Amino acid sequence: MANRNPNHVAIKIKAMFEEAQPLFTNECCIYKVPNEIRKLNKGAYTPKVVSVGGFHHGDKRLLNMEGQKQIYCKMFIDRSKKSLETLVEEVEGLEDQVRCSYSHKLRLSEDEHVMVILVDCGFIIELFLRYHFKQWKDDDAISLSPWLRSDIRLDLLLLENQLPFFVLEKLYDFAFASRRLSNSAQYPPFIDLTLAYFKDNVPPNFSHTSGGPINHFTDLLRSFYLQPYTINRTIQRGFIEELIELNSATELYESRVKFKVDSASGKLLDLRFSDDDGTLTIPKIKVDDTTEVLLRNLIALEQCCHGQRPP
Numbered sequence: 001m002a003n004r005n006p007n008h009v010a011i012k013i014k015a016m017f018e019e020a021q022p023l024f025t026n027e028c029c030i031y032k033v034p035n036e037i038r039k040l041n042k043g044a045y046t047p048k049v050v051s052v053g054g055f056h057h058g059d060k061r062l063l064n065m066e067g068q069k070q071i072y073c074k075m076f077i078d079r080s081k082k083s084l085e086t087l088v089e090e091v092e093g094l095e096d097q098v099r100c101s102y103s104h105k106l107r108l109s110e111d112e113h114v115m116v117i118l119v120d121c122g123f124i125i126e127l128f129l130r131y132h133f134k135q136w137k138d139d140d141a142i143s144l145s146p147w148l149r150s151d152i153r154l155d156l157l158l159l160e161n162q163l164p165f166f167v168l169e170k171l172y173d174f175a176f177a178s179r180r181l182s183n184s185a186q187y188p189p190f191i192d193l194t195l196a197y198f199k200d201n202v203p204p205n206f207s208h209t210s211g212g213p214i215n216h217f218t219d220l221l222r223s224f225y226l227q228p229y230t231i232n233r234t235i236q237r238g239f240i241e242e243l244i245e246l247n248s249a250t251e252l253y254e255s256r257v258k259f260k261v262d263s264a265s266g267k268l269l270d271l272r273f274s275d276d277d278g279t280l281t282i283p284k285i286k287v288d289d290t291t292e293v294l295l296r297n298l299i300a301l302e303q304c305c306h307g308q309r310p311p
Helices: 006-019 060-080 084-092 095-099 110-133 146-155 165-182 190-197 217-225 249-254 291-304
Strands: 258-262 272-274 279-283
Touching: 060 084, 060 110, 060 165, 084 110, 084 165, 095 110, 095 165, 110 165, 110 190, 165 190, 165 217, 217 291, 249 258
Parallel strands: 258 279
Antiparallel strands: 272 279
């Protein structure tokens, strides 16, 4: 066996250690769905028509929407009255922070990533503004196709198909700062535009007034269903520390628990049990073709982050 120089090997190991990156960081909030979860229903986690962010960019199935995204982005730039160079410079200052938001390394150069961020942010902001102003054009493919509008809205709520909320909000505020100050009703806060766009997914009377951080649209959807509810629990730093396990409805029924539906609640976890008559009051929940997809993505988010975070 040839003599080896241990110092040479040690140098290589040290270099390897210096290049090693942690699997997750504190900034990470957008996750690839683990294979053990994904294999149960692959389609529930994969966008159908539009890619957002770095994970699904370049997917051949989604290339048809790239032209439409670029048209919307150009309209956003025109609407903002900012120069393209100024907007690019603004995004360049946020690129590294956005990159750190992803659980897996993005195979995009810095310039490529800046382009993805700007086009995707411009597309989403322009989409929300057209929805807000009801400014649909006769040749707008999205306005002409109900199924496309529905699929885009669902795609924007998938865990892997996200941009950090902060970059959307910062770019929106930067683009329309002067007009927001002079006419806040016309250009409301970006969170208000977001809630209006996703109104069909928002429980009744929901408003985001906690002031807590929003990581992305999937995380916002999660907050819709974690409004204050009546089961005792402790919430710290936005994460549930006490997980509550309930018996199945069949088991409860066999134990002579009576069920009552609260049609007005709209809160997914608003469960109330009365010791007086053994009645469990549960919220009325609308179930449609999107319910499974949304719930699976919320579960995946909690499995990747919220449900595993220590106190």
